Amino acid sequence: MKRKLIAAIGVAGMLVSIAACGSDDGGDGDSGKKAGAEGYKGQTLTVWAMDGSSPDGWQKDLKAAFEKKTKAKLKFEVQQWNGIQQKLTTALSEDNPPDVFEIGNTQTASYAESGGLADLSDLKSSIGSDWTESLNKSAVVDGKQYAAPWYIVNRVVLYNKKVWADAGLKDTPKTRDEFYKDLKQIGEKTDAEPIYLPGQNWYHFVGLTVGEGAELVKKDGDKYVSNLADPKVAAAMETYKKFQALSKAPKDKDEATPQQGEVFAKGKTGAFIGMGWEAGIAIKANPAIEKEIGYFTIPGATADKPEGVFLGGSNLAVAEGSKKKELAKEFLKLALSDKFEGQLAKEGGVIPNKTSLESNLKGNAAAEAAAPAAPGGGTTPLIPEWAPVENAPNPIKTYMTAVLKGKSPAAAAKQVEGEFNKRLSQAQ
Structure with missing residues (x-):
């Protein structure tokens, strides 16, 4: 040691x-x-x-x-x-x-x-x-x-029961494809935004990489370097991009800018992905929304396994x-x-x-909605070198925005690689 x-x-x-x-x-x-x-x-x-x-x-x-x-x-x-x-x-x-x-x-x-x-x-x-x-x-x-x-604690889907009902949706989805289909139906049959998903909700992205079995860093000799170019990371980002395309949220902001709970409070959003306590933000902004809030586990690729989540x-x-x-x-x-x-x-x-x-x-x-995903969840890399990576401007957020604005995952990974590796070397 x-x-x-x-x-x-x-x-x-x-x-x-x-x-x-x-x-x-x-x-x-x-x-x-x-x-x-x-x-x-x-x-x-x-x-x-x-x-x-x-x-x-x-x-x-x-x-x-x-x-x-x-x-x-x-x-x-x-x-x-x-x-x-x-x-x-x-x-x-x-x-x-x-x-x-x-x-x-x-x-x-x-x-x-x-x-x-x-x-x-x-x-x-x-x-x-x-x-x-x-x-x-x-x-x-x-x-x-x-x-x-x-x-x-980990993230769940918080949804508006009234919006769901107005779209003719009686049940909550059990798979990722069903989730996407339901959100599309909200967009087609109501005037609500299907999902509020800002471009830099990066802890949800980390969860998606966990679900893909991906690692954000890899060993190069005796040091850690970026692994954002891994196809598994790219697959996670493509899933994020697919759902984010259903949202009007900014591609270069995170879930706190503005607080997504405050957006949801207006009653014109079908769902958002967040912590359970974020319901309190919505209720504080609009007490009437409380009776409409429901929760479900973030659906994974198959019904028998929830989506990967970040375990905080x-x-x-x-x-x-x-x-x-x-x-x-x-x-x-x-x-x-x-x-x-x-x-x-x-x-x-x-x-x-x-x-x-x-x-x-x-x-x-x-x-209750969060618990089923916990056994399959994960964290950011458990290495001392990781801490500087999260300092603003977080290169993973930069990567996400670049993909959402049209760059390929490979090109976006290349764009931030130098900064990512520089930060990983700071604690060594």
Whole structure:
């Protein structure tokens, strides 16, 4: 493993003050030893959870269960997403890091490579045998378990029931071809826009590449380079182009410019592809639209397999520098248990780390629509070199717009190849 954590944060990062991290008991913690009859009495475990990730009821119940079981105290510290990477990097390089922390699934590989994460392979063998493979993939680096899958969210089709009915459509589609046919029928039989699909909804495009079995990067010697010229990537882009042709959305904007939920709120759009929570944007803009909103899984090429989706979510990790690793694992055993994973799914509407727990989503229409696609979903490349690629102007967005404006996928891939490869080399 590369030990470059401190170097990565720079002098400015070293000056950042991280308050209330790690131990406040002044002791050496469990030092990796098992607790005796008195448990871990007198110790305090610090857990960083991101704002909005864990419902209050879940935190309260888990805290009570943890403190009863271990005799230790549990302190949740809610963190803001803005600036969290530098704050966490700094904290992990210090003597008293947070013991357990939430980490984005696409960020896990970078922190593992930097030496900031403890090896949790023993935890995987004891409680993780039935973790959903697609969710767990981001927590494994170089064959070792450096985090535990916590939850994910993914995109679904949000549709207007009235527009669907006005077009004479009684059922939701089960295949990609049926979906396209239904949207065409909306365009022919109503005055609504069949689908609002901006040209740079690139996370949906990533999902399409997952469905094609494509990779966005490939190895060239000892470095990663663009793989946008792969025919499988081109096939995903052609699918995107086919559906985008039914939309009036701009070809050079993403789903937030304008917010697609606000467009949908006007009642003149058949469907859009987004996160379940985007329904809230539509409802806020037009409360009357709430009764018309429905959800279904993005259909794939065949009825037995949903479309590929991008899995956005979080893992739970233990700091390599924590003095309470055994106590931290006791927390994870509880937090990731069927009881608390199920409660998180029920209260938060997120996809749990086991398919057997998806019954907890019953009654949450958006989550129920998202869950079937999770096992076949994927992420952006799980490599430390990936992060700079997403910085504006994202070359994948540039690629998408170029294709939608008439370039062949091969020509568009060639257009952005230099910038793509430059960014991949920045973290090496």
